[in-house]
Amino acid sequence: MSARPLVAIRDAVKRFGDFQALRGVSLDVRAGEVLCLIGASGSGKTTLLRCVNQLARLDGGGIWLDGELLGVREHAGKLHRLSDAEVARQRAKTGMVFQRFNLFPHKTALGNVTEGPVQVQGRRPADVHAEAMELLRSVGLANKAGNYPSELSGGQQQRVAIARALAMKPRLMLFDEPTSALDPELVGDVLAVMKQLAKTGMTMMVVTHELGFAREVADTVAYMDQGAIVESGPPSQVLGAPREARTKAFLAAVI
Amino acid sequence: MSTVPTLAGGFPDLSDLPAARPPHWGRWIAAALILGGLGLIGRAFVEGQIEWAYVGRFLTVPVILAGIGNTMVMAVLAMALGIVLGVVVAIMRLSPNPVLTAVAAGYTWLFRGTPLILQLLLWFNLALVFPVIGIPGIWSGRAVDVMTPFLAALLGLGINQGAYTSEVVRAGLLSVDAGQYEAAEAIGMSRLKALRRIILPQAMRVVLPPIGNEFIGLVKSTSLASVIQYPEVLHAAENIYYANSRVIELLIVAGLWYLLVVSILTPLQMLLERYFARGAARLGR
Numbered sequence: 001m002s003a004r005p006l007v008a009i010r011d012a013v014k015r016f017g018d019f020q021a022l023r024g025v026s027l028d029v030r031a032g033e034v035l036c037l038i039g040a041s042g043s044g045k046t047t048l049l050r051c052v053n054q055l056a057r058l059d060g061g062g063i064w065l066d067g068e069l070l071g072v073r074e075h076a077g078k079l080h081r082l083s084d085a086e087v088a089r090q091r092a093k094t095g096m097v098f099q100r101f102n103l104f105p106h107k108t109a110l111g112n113v114t115e116g117p118v119q120v121q122g123r124r125p126a127d128v129h130a131e132a133m134e135l136l137r138s139v140g141l142a143n144k145a146g147n148y149p150s151e152l153s154g155g156q157q158q159r160v161a162i163a164r165a166l167a168m169k170p171r172l173m174l175f176d177e178p179t180s181a182l183d184p185e186l187v188g189d190v191l192a193v194m195k196q197l198a199k200t201g202m203t204m205m206v207v208t209h210e211l212g213f214a215r216e217v218a219d220t221v222a223y224m225d226q227g228a229i230v231e232s233g234p235p236s237q238v239l240g241a242p243r244e245a246r247t248k249a250f251l252a253a254v255i
Numbered sequence: 256m257s258t259v260p261t262l263a264g265g266f267p268d269l270s271d272l273p274a275a276r277p278p279h280w281g282r283w284i285a286a287a288l289i290l291g292g293l294g295l296i297g298r299a300f301v302e303g304q305i306e307w308a309y310v311g312r313f314l315t316v317p318v319i320l321a322g323i324g325n326t327m328v329m330a331v332l333a334m335a336l337g338i339v340l341g342v343v344v345a346i347m348r349l350s351p352n353p354v355l356t357a358v359a360a361g362y363t364w365l366f367r368g369t370p371l372i373l374q375l376l377l378w379f380n381l382a383l384v385f386p387v388i389g390i391p392g393i394w395s396g397r398a399v400d401v402m403t404p405f406l407a408a409l410l411g412l413g414i415n416q417g418a419y420t421s422e423v424v425r426a427g428l429l430s431v432d433a434g435q436y437e438a439a440e441a442i443g444m445s446r447l448k449a450l451r452r453i454i455l456p457q458a459m460r461v462v463l464p465p466i467g468n469e470f471i472g473l474v475k476s477t478s479l480a481s482v483i484q485y486p487e488v489l490h491a492a493e494n495i496y497y498a499n500s501r502v503i504e505l506l507i508v509a510g511l512w513y514l515l516v517v518s519i520l521t522p523l524q525m526l527l528e529r530y531f532a533r534g535a536a537r538l539g540r
Binding site for chain 2: 053055084085088089091092094095096098100102103104105106115116119120121148164165168
């Protein structure tokens with residue numbers, strides 16, 4: 001019997017007004033697995049990721065992280081929203097990396113990494129400092145610890161953002177098009193850090209247009225279109241020998 | 256053209272010629288006209304019925320010094336109250352809670368919608384409505400004793416200032432990118448902690464110049480408290496000229512003190528702005 005999946009998404013529905021961004025998505029991510037979500041913009045892949053991190057709230061269905069239902073609690077036949085504190089506690093199990101980096105501009109690279117452990121987890125700054133420096137070293141930026149985000153390139157900022165997310169010791173890392181805002185020559189550094197992270201056994205959900213990365217690193221690739229998963233499986237199948245016509249059309253358009 | 260060496264092809268060599276200074280006739284004419292005008296105004300004041308000796312004598316009398324001291328104390332305390340109220344009300348205004356939003360909007364509407372001098376008079380005359388004020392079961396007192404000119408001025412100026420400051424702070428909060436809220440939430444911060452640690456420090460950069468503006472306005476608005484007998488500098492000047500009839504001289508004394516205070520505040524504001532621009536300064540902003 002296979003172990004319980006770390007992330008279980010069942011019939012997830014999300015609407016923005018009349019627009020249905022997710023139309024009943026179901027998906028499992030096992031611990032240690034790397035899942036790449038691909039698809040055209042507007043297909044719902046970013047919305048799905050944001051729902052996992054509760055930056056957006058589902059209108060139907062549910063998401064379980066490590067067996068725990070996210071955002072709501074079932075009681076006496078009704079769904080009750082969790083308090084902000086409970087949501088924050090659930091969020092702490094996931095790390096999020098944004099397309100636009102979203103580093104805190106008034107804090108140094110090191111300050112960005114230590115902010116969460118010190119302010120949210122209440123750990124002593126002295127204890128956190130060495131760990132944060134080690135994280136910055138692992139993303140190749142130990143020498144930029146004292147620099148502000150405005151002094152870093154896009155690729156360096158994104159690597160600091162990855163270190164910031166890892167500092168919270170998350171069970172799951174979410175990447176929302178982490179290289180889409182980067183100049184082409186800076187993409188490789190960020191992807192290399194993500195590959196390294198995948199090798200350490202981190203569970204990752206990655207929304208990406210980098211099919212080369214998906215082919216090399218992903219255990220599962222899911223192709224989304226119009227708010228639904230059209231096809232998913234190992235990259236050799238979805239990217240190499242797609243069965244669905246829509247997947248073939250998408251791959252033909254982007255390659 | 257004859258002294259200029261010639262290049263191949265018959266073109267003159269212009270590389271060593273100095274640039275002639277343009278005459279700027281317009282500047283000289285404008286400067287002459289303005290200096291002439293200022294001279295006339297200056298002469299009018301010298302020949303006018305102003306006893307400059309009185310200005311010099313009353314500039315540093317104890318009553319005036321105490322007055323400018325009271326002006327500064329009131330301005331600083333009222334601004335502190337205004338900033339605290341402004342930040343709280345701005346956060347309430349942007350909260351998802353509709354009750355808090357409505358209360359914040361009502362507060363701003365009420366205290367921006369009535370003249371400051373009217374609010375000062377209302378606070379000062381509170382005893383006419385509520386002869387006894389207090390917290391039931393804990394403490395109470397006669398309103399005429401409690402509502403001193405100082406307290407009435409502080410409440411009137413501070414609460415009015417809070418209404419304006421809340422709009423300035425709200426603009427600052429809105430100026431921070433939505434991605435900053437999301438990044439703060441994504442590392443597990445609560446809404447209030449995200450505001451305090453991430454959003455407000457960034458909003459400060461946007462908020463400081465208009466807050467400096469508001470504070471300079473408030474320093475001068477304290478003069479309105481003279482109508483409720485708060486002994487600030489204009490009130491002191493008035494009391495002196497009621498006795499000696501040197502109206503213009505004493506108004507000039509008060510004016511010079513306001514100018515001096517505002518002149519000191521401006522560089523202080525620049526120092527504060529530089530501190531909150533850290534992280535952004537190197538972009539040359």
